[in-house]
Amino acid sequence: MQKSEIKTTCSYCGVGCGIIVTNDPKNGVSVKGDVNHPVNKGMLCSKGMNLHYVVNDTSDRILYPEMRWSKSHPKERVSWDTALDRAAAVFSSIIKKHGPDSVGFYISGQCLTEEYYLVNKLVKGFLKTNNIDTNSRLCMSSAVAGYKKTFGEDSVPIAYDDIELADTFLITGANPAWCHPILFRRIEQHKEKNSKVKIIVIDPRRTDSAIAADLHLQIVPGTDIILYHALGKRLIEKGYADNDFIKNHTENFNLYKDLVMSSSLEKASKLCGISVNDIKLAADMIGKAKGFLSLWAMGLNQSAIGVDKNTALLNLSLLTGHVGKPGSGPFSLTGQPNAMGGREVGGMANLLAVHKELNNPVHRKEVADFWGIEDEISEKPGLTATEMFDALESGKMKAIWIICTNPLVSLPDSRRVEKALANAKFVVVQDISHNADTSKFADLLLPAAGWLEKEGTMTNSERRISYLPKGINAPGEALSDVEILTRFAKKMNFSGFNFNTPEDVYKEYCLMTKNTTIDISFLNYNRLKNEGTFQWPVPDYGHPGTPRLFADKKFYTPSQKAIFNIPTAIENTSEQPNNQFPYILTTGRIRDQWHTMTKTGKVSRLMTHIPSPVLEINPIDAYKASINNGNIVVVTSKNGTVRVKAKVSDTIREGVLFLPMHWGKQLENDLNRTNNLTNTLVDPVSKEPDFKYTTVSVSKY
Ligand code: SF4
Numbered sequence: 027m028q029k030s031e032i033k034t035t036c037s038y039c040g041v042g043c044g045i046i047v048t049n050d051p052k053n054g055v056s057v058k059g060d061v062n063h064p065v066n067k068g069m070l071c072s073k074g075m076n077l078h079y080v081v082n083d084t085s086d087r088i089l090y091p092e093m094r095w096s097k098s099h100p101k102e103r104v105s106w107d108t109a110l111d112r113a114a115a116v117f118s119s120i121i122k123k124h125g126p127d128s129v130g131f132y133i134s135g136q137c138l139t140e141e142y143y144l145v146n147k148l149v150k151g152f153l154k155t156n157n158i159d160t161n162s163r164l165c166m167s168s169a170v171a172g173y174k175k176t177f178g179e180d181s182v183p184i185a186y187d188d189i190e191l192a193d194t195f196l197i198t199g200a201n202p203a204w205c206h207p208i209l210f211r212r213i214e215q216h217k218e219k220n221s222k223v224k225i226i227v228i229d230p231r232r233t234d235s236a237i238a239a240d241l242h243l244q245i246v247p248g249t250d251i252i253l254y255h256a257l258g259k260r261l262i263e264k265g266y267a268d269n270d271f272i273k274n275h276t277e278n279f280n281l282y283k284d285l286v287m288s289s290s291l292e293k294a295s296k297l298c299g300i301s302v303n304d305i306k307l308a309a310d311m312i313g314k315a316k317g318f319l320s321l322w323a324m325g326l327n328q329s330a331i332g333v334d335k336n337t338a339l340l341n342l343s344l345l346t347g348h349v350g351k352p353g354s355g356p357f358s359l360t361g362q363p364n365a366m367g368g369r370e371v372g373g374m375a376n377l378l379a380v381h382k383e384l385n386n387p388v389h390r391k392e393v394a395d396f397w398g399i400e401d402e403i404s405e406k407p408g409l410t411a412t413e414m415f416d417a418l419e420s421g422k423m424k425a426i427w428i429i430c431t432n433p434l435v436s437l438p439d440s441r442r443v444e445k446a447l448a449n450a451k452f453v454v455v456q457d458i459s460h461n462a463d464t465s466k467f468a469d470l471l472l473p474a475a476g477w478l479e480k481e482g483t484m485t486n487s488e489r490r491i492s493y494l495p496k497g498i499n500a501p502g503e504a505l506s507d508v509e510i511l512t513r514f515a516k517k518m519n520f521s522g523f524n525f526n527t528p529e530d531v532y533k534e535y536c537l538m539t540k541n542t543t544i545d546i547s548f549l550n551y552n553r554l555k556n557e558g559t560f561q562w563p564v565p566d567y568g569h570p571g572t573p574r575l576f577a578d579k580k581f582y583t584p585s586q587k588a589i590f591n592i593p594t595a596i597e598n599t600s601e602q603p604n605n606q607f608p609y610i611l612t613t614g615r616i617r618d619q620w621h622t623m624t625k626t627g628k629v630s631r632l633m634t635h636i637p638s639p640v641l642e643i644n645p646i647d648a649y650k651a652s653i654n655n656g657n658i659v660v661v662t663s664k665n666g667t668v669r670v671k672a673k674v675s676d677t678i679r680e681g682v683l684f685l686p687m688h689w690g691k692q693l694e695n696d697l698n699r700t701n702n703l704t705n706t707l708v709d710p711v712s713k714e715p716d717f718k719y720t721t722v723s724v725s726k727y
Contacts, residue, residue, distance in 0.1 A: 027051040035492040036074045037477035040360030042486025054082040071207035079629040088473035089502025114517035130157030134430035135362025138482030140531040141507040143371040151397045152520040156408030159375040161431045162365045163411040167712040168327035169358035172336025178582030184355035185573035191353030194315035199325020203234035204617040232677040246299040248598030254338040256294035258286035266313030268347025282590035317353020328717040332709040334593035350576030364484040375408030410713040418446035425452040432462040435622040435690030438704035438715045461624040475500035493554035600719040607721035619688040640673040642684040648674040658727040666702030
């Protein structure tokens, strides 16, 4: 075999950097940034530039299907036919006995669009349940709901090229310097060249993003809406509202104005822990901006009031008229590489493909007709991520099929997830790696092909669709997810799964988008291979794609106007600190690790940055608890315990603790698993968990 080179997209975060992969049969795979790619222009972050180690090291890979005939038997190697015959028999018999809602699928924002589409068709169209949800529920479901409430549909309006056109950046509840590094590098480069560019960061921690900012508002966790309203009030008072835009293109402004004008900067200052001067300074930076970009991520989304936080932030863009114009707009940073693709194909329990709504009978019929199914799609919303595991624990749900995600480490309250998986009658885990802790609970373990080992498409955070070619063969008997799901559908005797390749699946999906707001019916693999990436919609053959939505100021609401939303909750509804649990624990990512470390944890050079989990604690809190830097500490919540080293640092607010979410291996009696602690609250609308606010105690071990 000859050395070969292909162009593809990074498999980690939603930035979607272009990568050139060289496959040398002698030395394996190597990677470099694609200098011609519109997103990263040759740059890669530490995770991306070390991707080849993950691909070349196959020591952890699942190589063939493994199955146990009962919970008391060990797993043994079986053929694909035996594995999928059993899966079909068990799913059929459980559905026959307990109904379709007794089974569910839990999938991933790392699935390619074709896989996402196919499994949704299988579950919603043919298994007749809407119990299919994705780990994107943990990531951006609050942003989806916020966009829908404001713009009428889940639509990220900006393009990354707006970065170089903006002059004020409001980064709130995000640390892009570590979690979206290439985008942040573009912001830094823009600022280096333009002294007028201002960066505001709102975060209880002084992160690397905050260090690079002109203004860091070190907020008390949970008070974001209060701060956004204070900013809104100041913007109105100082005459920064865009009255033309508000009058002609929005609804509900008077209600919003009444609400924010009744707030007080002094009160906000006290509750948010930010000086009145800094609130005024931030409002001035926003108000004077010609291009204003707000960027946010999990700090807003992972909250019991996550949707309200989102709409309160979006209101600031409406108030200043910064939507649909160059350098402006509200920009939700997606965590996963194809979270956006999953949203497009209706990857969550309450959605249908192509932005159609499950609660709309016309939409359900349109989708059913397109799939050629006679019975209706169930109107009952499916169980969301955390609800599915509750249902397994209580016995309402009997079987779960988990694809490309590791809920034992990533879901809140890990002990409950353990109980749920132990209580399930049948667990299928379809993954690439034995390192995923969840695989220990599998009755059926299916080896999947990974990045580079299959073809398909992904959509990044700016709606940019890329084609990812297959560059190498998967090890052992691993198959692509499309192949596994198609074979299963055939074992179930479902019609409508005559797909031979992922391209066949993509053609069907593209056709389904026709005449919708995300129309890509004129896109295909050939165009993506020959012409490069496209931002949806791409509604005709010659269309170059759409960098920016709403340039015509027509939104997707019935009135075509954007909506100022009034939050149902202004103050945080999370459990508040008390004598027993006086601290607020917030969790998040670190620079060189990805999710539950099944991939980045294999790369020794990525382990050198932060080799083990540490608890960040403010010096005043550490002094009160007699904790010194490097001491082993015990952190306890009502759900569990974690034992880690302390890092005493004034980078974190007094009263707040931080733990990285990645670790979860069964080391030291699993006492390094952060989600042992996290609470089970979710936002009432988005059902996104409240990872950023758990009350805990801390003491020296
Ligand atoms: Fe990959 Fe994201 Fe890093 Fe780009 S910024 S190289 S997409 S992990």
